[in-house]
Amino acid sequence: MLFHRLSRLGSRIVKQLPRERHLSVCGMRVLQRSYAQYLQSSSAVVLQRQPQQAFFSNNNHHRCTSFSTVSETEKINVIFVDKDGEEIHIKVPVGMNILEAAHENDIELEGACECSLACSTCHVIVMDTEYYNKLEEPTDEENDMLDLAFGLTETSRLGCQVIAKPELDGIRLAIPSATRNFAVDGFVPKPH
Amino acid sequence: MSSMFLARRLVTRCFSSRPPLHVCIVGSGPAGFYTADKLLKAHEGARIDIIDRLPTPFGLVRSGVAPDHPETKIAINQFSRVAQHNRCAFYGNVKLGSDLSLSELRDLYHVVVLAYGAESDKNLGIPGESLGGIYSAREFVWWYNGHPDYSSLKPDLKSSDTAVILGQGNVALDVARILLRPTTELASTDIATHALSALEESSIRKVYLVGRRGPVQAALTAKELREILGIKNLHIRIKETDLTVTPADEEEMKNSRARKRIYELLSKAAAGTSKGDCDQRELHFVFFRQPERFLESDESKGRVSGVNLEKTILESGGSGKQIAVGTGEFEDINCSMVLKAIGYKSVPIDGLPFDHKKGIVPNVRGRVVSGDISQTEPGLYVCGWLKRGPVGIIATNLYCAEETVGSISQDIEEEEEGVVGKSEKAGRKGLVQLLENKMVKKVDFSGWEKIDAKEKQMGIERNKPREKLVTWEDLLAASSADS
Numbered sequence: 001m002l003f004h005r006l007s008r009l010g011s012r013i014v015k016q017l018p019r020e021r022h023l024s025v026c027g028m029r030v031l032q033r034s035y036a037q038y039l040q041s042s043s044a045v046v047l048q049r050q051p052q053q054a055f056f057s058n059n060n061h062h063r064c065t066s067f068s069t070v071s072e073t074e075k076i077n078v079i080f081v082d083k084d085g086e087e088i089h090i091k092v093p094v095g096m097n098i099l100e101a102a103h104e105n106d107i108e109l110e111g112a113c114e115c116s117l118a119c120s121t122c123h124v125i126v127m128d129t130e131y132y133n134k135l136e137e138p139t140d141e142e143n144d145m146l147d148l149a150f151g152l153t154e155t156s157r158l159g160c161q162v163i164a165k166p167e168l169d170g171i172r173l174a175i176p177s178a179t180r181n182f183a184v185d186g187f188v189p190k191p192h
Numbered sequence: 193m194s195s196m197f198l199a200r201r202l203v204t205r206c207f208s209s210r211p212p213l214h215v216c217i218v219g220s221g222p223a224g225f226y227t228a229d230k231l232l233k234a235h236e237g238a239r240i241d242i243i244d245r246l247p248t249p250f251g252l253v254r255s256g257v258a259p260d261h262p263e264t265k266i267a268i269n270q271f272s273r274v275a276q277h278n279r280c281a282f283y284g285n286v287k288l289g290s291d292l293s294l295s296e297l298r299d300l301y302h303v304v305v306l307a308y309g310a311e312s313d314k315n316l317g318i319p320g321e322s323l324g325g326i327y328s329a330r331e332f333v334w335w336y337n338g339h340p341d342y343s344s345l346k347p348d349l350k351s352s353d354t355a356v357i358l359g360q361g362n363v364a365l366d367v368a369r370i371l372l373r374p375t376t377e378l379a380s381t382d383i384a385t386h387a388l389s390a391l392e393e394s395s396i397r398k399v400y401l402v403g404r405r406g407p408v409q410a411a412l413t414a415k416e417l418r419e420i421l422g423i424k425n426l427h428i429r430i431k432e433t434d435l436t437v438t439p440a441d442e443e444e445m446k447n448s449r450a451r452k453r454i455y456e457l458l459s460k461a462a463a464g465t466s467k468g469d470c471d472q473r474e475l476h477f478v479f480f481r482q483p484e485r486f487l488e489s490d491e492s493k494g495r496v497s498g499v500n501l502e503k504t505i506l507e508s509g510g511s512g513k514q515i516a517v518g519t520g521e522f523e524d525i526n527c528s529m530v531l532k533a534i535g536y537k538s539v540p541i542d543g544l545p546f547d548h549k550k551g552i553v554p555n556v557r558g559r560v561v562s563g564d565i566s567q568t569e570p571g572l573y574v575c576g577w578l579k580r581g582p583v584g585i586i587a588t589n590l591y592c593a594e595e596t597v598g599s600i601s602q603d604i605e606e607e608e609e610g611v612v613g614k615s616e617k618a619g620r621k622g623l624v625q626l627l628e629n630k631m632v633k634k635v636d637f638s639g640w641e642k643i644d645a646k647e648k649q650m651g652i653e654r655n656k657p658r659e660k661l662v663t664w665e666d667l668l669a670a671s672s673a674d675s
Binding site: 108112114117120121147150 | 233261263264266267269270413414415418449450453585586587588590591
């Protein structure tokens, strides 16, 4: 089993390689990835969750220094509270959106429209108002989608619209759970 | 952190050493695919077959989502990855109820999940409903989306300049938008060519969207509303008096930020003015009106010439809801086409408990129940519109599937020696054999990929993302073409 995990890890590292380069050269983030690994994700996530990032940090550093003032390799701590109430601690590079970060770390957060602001499946709840207030106001388009989000709260956001920045270090995000409270007649958003 | 996690993984692993769990999902729309996705993740022993009566997968993502909403269709990418999973298979052109029966399916699989949606329409039950020129919005949507059952609908778009849409939900907004949007903008979408040609020649310039209740109760969503309000050269008409809100309306808005935002958008649109234009088109929001009867044309018998509407007022229906009540005052709107966007309805099949009043399969958290509520049908589940009625968006199915899969998992765990552990089921092998015996030509996912490739190829020639094949013959031919 351990061997299996290690080999998976290895293949993931290889998969990351071209993308990491692409990102560091462009300095801009485009979600353009296969979610295949996300689909088959369930078995090997118990180990440390961000080795591939560390592996390439030197590489990034080498390439990026002349481009930006904020280092691409700067990372913040993000804590996901999953549907079962378990905490998952991950490190997210500054500039990366939360949906993408979740997928990089095999966290079950859906992204049906792949960041095109046409669905509400990457809905996350910012657990501390203090952090929520550090985020930029949601756009009309994001609010249109949030209106439809299951279990909407006052500190709800779409994961794809939350971009990691240094002030958000330590942010806790809950993934809404359906199993506990899904109404048969459809959802009833909470008052806002 | 991870001990619980590990324990659960180990439990799941244990299942994989047992005989495989054979699952059949009927219907390949969002409800079907989300169920498959979640089952694959929850049970490493699950072998899933998704069957669909059409040769093409994805249900309403293909035949319901409007052609000018390509971003909504991106969900297909994820569904395709599920279909290509090594423990999952898709078999199209397989009709439950005619090619095979529900009991045959239940004999073959440990678990059957019905997710075949709602392929019929609610009726108004008012005089004149069968007149020519009256269509359900579903028929119209399937027509412009190239559904093989409705590609020859030929709706009458040329007899006058006015269409009436009954209903004010998102489906109503979709069909209104397709009728009013400049066809040059539709030309680059995956709209069916027969529909594009018909719309190019359409004389419809005025569309009335009729709702029984007011702007605070309209069941539409902000994105779709914003979109239609932004159409070029479209004059929006909303009666100032309809925008007056009562304390009960205020209360409803206080309880739903969505309603409040929609009301604000409508108020803003009502205040805006636009100059007359030679090709000016009009969209009228008609609130507080319910259809009483359809009027028949004097010139062409059997065809609709208008709708008689009764004015309504709102009364409290309890629990904060307001219901429309007729006032006995009537008025007519003349038109040559009516689209009824008042809701879809599911279709029952033999051997399946069905609640005809609600138009759904009676269930408790996705477990099909028959007779009284304590009697569950072993191994039989529902998901999506068949389970909860035709409401919600694609994402609603995510949670709906999670609930159904939760019930399945619980049942498996509780029945240690039950459904899964003891009985051997033939699963896919049995299905394939049965279909062969019955001479049913199933279309597997690679067959769909051939259709997909052909449609995309044809689309390139016309500068569209795809040119849909719109007849059964063409679809089946493309699916079995030599690659």
